[in-house]
Amino acid sequence: MSLGSRRTAATSVAAAAFLVASAGAFAKSHVAAGVASGGAHPAIYSASQAAVGGKAYGANCASCHGAQLEGGVGPALSGATLNTLAKNTKLSVGDMFTFMSLQMPLNAPASLSKAQYAQIMAYILKYNGYPAGSKELTYAVATDSKVIMHSAK
Numbered sequence: 001m002s003l004g005s006r007r008t009a010a011t012s013v014a015a016a017a018f019l020v021a022s023a024g025a026f027a028k029s030h031v032a033a034g035v036a037s038g039g040a041h042p043a044i045y046s047a048s049q050a051a052v053g054g055k056a057y058g059a060n061c062a063s064c065h066g067a068q069l070e071g072g073v074g075p076a077l078s079g080a081t082l083n084t085l086a087k088n089t090k091l092s093v094g095d096m097f098t099f100m101s102l103q104m105p106l107n108a109p110a111s112l113s114k115a116q117y118a119q120i121m122a123y124i125l126k127y128n129g130y131p132a133g134s135k136e137l138t139y140a141v142a143t144d145s146k147v148i149m150h151s152a153k
């Protein structure tokens with residue numbers, strides 16, 4: 001074996017070990033954030049993002065889901081309806097976000113930008129009692145989020 005290939009092999013083993021270690025840390029930080037307990041409200045969006053999202057929700061979603069997320073043609077996105085759905089299906093932020101970013105608005109699926117979908121998700125979280133934090137919710141983080149949906153309304 002040449003020195004060059006030995007070095008490459010050692011580097012990739014180290015990289016694999018790092019990936020395993022960081023995956024563990026990631027899982028632990030999610031448990032610490034209350035994800036495993038369900039119904040906890042971790043801070044995963046920013047306040048300014050939610051404010052922008054409220055306007056986008058009003059323009060693109062409220063006609064069917066209600067100005068107070070109370071439902072209409074479409075189901076309620078807050079309150080007892082949401083809590084029952086979340087309880088029965090273990091609905092996560094990722095589940096809801098994936099559905100709405102691919103299927104909504106019903107009359108124009110996936111027509112908004114990734115940033116707009118993340119802003120609207122931030123608004124839905126704020127409305128349902130999740131606290132704002134320092135980081136913006138991104139499309140990628142929202143899609144993967146295991147945080148369980150819950151409404152404080």
Ligand code: HEC
Nearest residue numbers: 060061063064073074075085096099100104105106107120
């Ligand atoms: C033209 C009416 C209409 C518009 C506009 C609309 N929706 Fe919907 N939405 C619906 C209907 C109807 C359903 C139920 C569809 C189903 O169960 O297959 C639904 C389902 C959903 C669900 C799943 C909720 C659940 O309880 O299963 C989410 C989340 C959602 N919409 C979010 C949004 C968001 C966010 C927007 C704006 C970007 C939006 N919708 C715009 C009609 C609409």
